[in-house]
Amino acid sequence: MTRCLPGRAAAVGGALFAVLALPGSAEGAVADRCASGDPGPSVHCGRAPSAAFDLAGRLWVAFEQGGHVWVSRADGDLHEFAEPVRVNDTPETVEVNGENRPKIAFGASGEVYVSWTRKLAGGFNGEIRFSRSVDGGRGFEAARTINDDGLVTGHRFETLFVDERDNVYLTWLDKRDLVAATAAGEGYAGAAVYYTVSTDRGASFVPNRRVADHSCECCRIAAAATDDGDVALFFRSVFGDNVRDHGFAVVGPDRVREPVRRATVDGWRIDACPHHGPAMSRAGGGRFHLAWFTGGDERKGIYYGRYDLPAGSLENVRSVASSASAGHPSLAGSADRPVLAWKEFDGERTAVKAIVSGDGGAHWSPPRTLAATSGASDHPLLVEHDRRVFLSWHTADEGLRIVEVDRPGGRP
Amino acid sequence: MKNIVKLVPVLALALAFALASAAGAELLRFEPGSLRALEAANAGRPFVLILWATDCAPCRRELALVARLQRERPELPVVLVASDDPGNEAAVLELLAEFGIGSRNAWIFGEAGAERLRYAIDPQWFGEVPRSYLYDAAANRLAISGPLTEERLLDWLDSSR
Numbered sequence: 001m002t003r004c005l006p007g008r009a010a011a012v013g014g015a016l017f018a019v020l021a022l023p024g025s026a027e028g029a030v031a032d033r034c035a036s037g038d039p040g041p042s043v044h045c046g047r048a049p050s051a052a053f054d055l056a057g058r059l060w061v062a063f064e065q066g067g068h069v070w071v072s073r074a075d076g077d078l079h080e081f082a083e084p085v086r087v088n089d090t091p092e093t094v095e096v097n098g099e100n101r102p103k104i105a106f107g108a109s110g111e112v113y114v115s116w117t118r119k120l121a122g123g124f125n126g127e128i129r130f131s132r133s134v135d136g137g138r139g140f141e142a143a144r145t146i147n148d149d150g151l152v153t154g155h156r157f158e159t160l161f162v163d164e165r166d167n168v169y170l171t172w173l174d175k176r177d178l179v180a181a182t183a184a185g186e187g188y189a190g191a192a193v194y195y196t197v198s199t200d201r202g203a204s205f206v207p208n209r210r211v212a213d214h215s216c217e218c219c220r221i222a223a224a225a226t227d228d229g230d231v232a233l234f235f236r237s238v239f240g241d242n243v244r245d246h247g248f249a250v251v252g253p254d255r256v257r258e259p260v261r262r263a264t265v266d267g268w269r270i271d272a273c274p275h276h277g278p279a280m281s282r283a284g285g286g287r288f289h290l291a292w293f294t295g296g297d298e299r300k301g302i303y304y305g306r307y308d309l310p311a312g313s314l315e316n317v318r319s320v321a322s323s324a325s326a327g328h329p330s331l332a333g334s335a336d337r338p339v340l341a342w343k344e345f346d347g348e349r350t351a352v353k354a355i356v357s358g359d360g361g362a363h364w365s366p367p368r369t370l371a372a373t374s375g376a377s378d379h380p381l382l383v384e385h386d387r388r389v390f391l392s393w394h395t396a397d398e399g400l401r402i403v404e405v406d407r408p409g410g411r412p
Numbered sequence: 413m414k415n416i417v418k419l420v421p422v423l424a425l426a427l428a429f430a431l432a433s434a435a436g437a438e439l440l441r442f443e444p445g446s447l448r449a450l451e452a453a454n455a456g457r458p459f460v461l462i463l464w465a466t467d468c469a470p471c472r473r474e475l476a477l478v479a480r481l482q483r484e485r486p487e488l489p490v491v492l493v494a495s496d497d498p499g500n501e502a503a504v505l506e507l508l509a510e511f512g513i514g515s516r517n518a519w520i521f522g523e524a525g526a527e528r529l530r531y532a533i534d535p536q537w538f539g540e541v542p543r544s545y546l547y548d549a550a551a552n553r554l555a556i557s558g559p560l561t562e563e564r565l566l567d568w569l570d571s572s573r
Contacts, residue, residue, distance in 0.1 A: 345527035376525030
């Protein structure tokens with residue numbers, strides 16, 4: 001059993017794998033501490049932490065604990081987190097699972113943006129919540145509800161994205177059209193993808209806009225910048241008779257730029273919830289690195305492909321992991337040097353594995369194991385800053401681990 | 413001796429029920445050994461194992477069918493396992509109550525982690541729900557993803573006799 005020792009770095013096959021664990025952490029220690037009385041808010045005891053680097057290269061983490069969303073910053077050492085700051089003063093029920101979790105992003109002038117889904121009574125109901133800090137994360141404005149239909153229905157699985165022009169995007173799965181169809185006595189497959197955007201650093205948002213009908217109801221949406229500075233969206237959709245493959249669309253600050261087109265054709269016909277959203281990063285030249293999970297007749301497991309937006313075609317498709325227990329891919333890195341990570345259970349342990357491409361996704365390294373755990377674990381998330389890629393992974397036994405995966409000069 | 417060995421999982425299951433009621437918890441915790449205990453407890457007769465989750469729209473149709481089965485075919489054991497996080501117990505109970513389903517044979521994934529529990533049930537299962545396993549009297553099982561239909565279930569019951 002490999003144990004991740006604090007501060008231990010090992011050069012594996014030329015790439016750097018620095019493991020920054022909790023100081024003195026031992027298996028179960030975090031779980032025990034977090035289960036004791038009142039452990040206080042922390043990235044380790046909180047639920048569904050999501051990490052991101054700000055423009056200055058400082059790592060921030062947003063997480064839920066006790067009905068509050070909190071943010072905490074790591075300066076320098078990536079395992080030393082400052083006292084968390086509370087985002088919402090009034091506790092609310094926050095969605096905290098791998099697919100649907102608090103998120104954090106940053107504006108060019110130091111704004112800290114946080115979003116989450118508030119769970120409402122009645123099963124699949126929720127609303128999209130947003131708050132920002134304009135004082136460097138010391139205090140947060142009162143949380144706002146972003147969906148503007150006034151309906152108690154599904155508005156969930158939001159994704160937060162800040163583009164290169166400092167516009168703040170929120171996109172989510174929305175059931176208002178299902179409500180309207182039902183009221184008219186008509187059927188409506190799945191949910192819809194909606195979005196809104198703020199062009200004034202999160203002070204206000206434009207009215208909600210529909211991106212696409214008939215998305216899957218329970219899978220996160222992947223977002224990436226286009227070469228033109230717009231935002232590409234990649235999401236599981238419902239095609240025809242319950243085929244749950246993926247759609248691709250582009251949105252801009254003023255309108256939907258490219259209506260949804262089908263991007264993956266695996267023929268996964270299933271009237272069920274995969275709970276399994278895709279991942280995406282920019283590949284340059286109008287192309288995007290995509291990673292997704294499917295259980296179709298044609299393909300099973302995690303796949304990589306490069307989507308050519310102008311041509312509307314998928315190229316370089318390859319199987320990444322075919323075991324039924326492999327899932328939840330994450331993509332990061334530069335256009336020419338993408339990194340793809342996922343998790344996989346081998347009967348004993350859940351491990352996060354990664355592959356790196358040195359040529360824009362044409363060829364990939366063999367998989368390497370970045371971290372493992374014996375207990376329950378969250379989705380693995382890749383985060384990046386200045387061409388360095390890190391894994392952020394929360395596990396019940398070890399808490400939050402930040403692991404360096406790749407950096408310029410490393411070889412796949 | 414062989415019979416005693418066979419009894420162990422049954423006793424474990426009985427103990428699980430006893431502990432659950434002693435602790436006042438209304439859902440049983442599904443752990444890596446729970447499937448074997450369920451199979452042993454239902455040995456020699458058909459039963460249906462259904463995996464579902466609160467965050468799954470198609471699962472509601474499955475729950476409606478289960479509620480009907482419990483009324484119309486009380487002799488058929490139906491085991492419901494929610495693949496929810498154990499923290500979702502209240503939501504699971506609420507939904508079962510909404511469909512009028514008793515919590516006597518209802519489980520929720522325990523603390524072992526979703527991957528381990530999924531693997532213990534079926535290494536070939538991707539985790540999508542609803543997912544059903546139809547066990548015949550010889551303990552052969554048929555896996556089905558997506559909601560069961562009453563027709564399919566009744567056909568299977570007839571053929572598994």
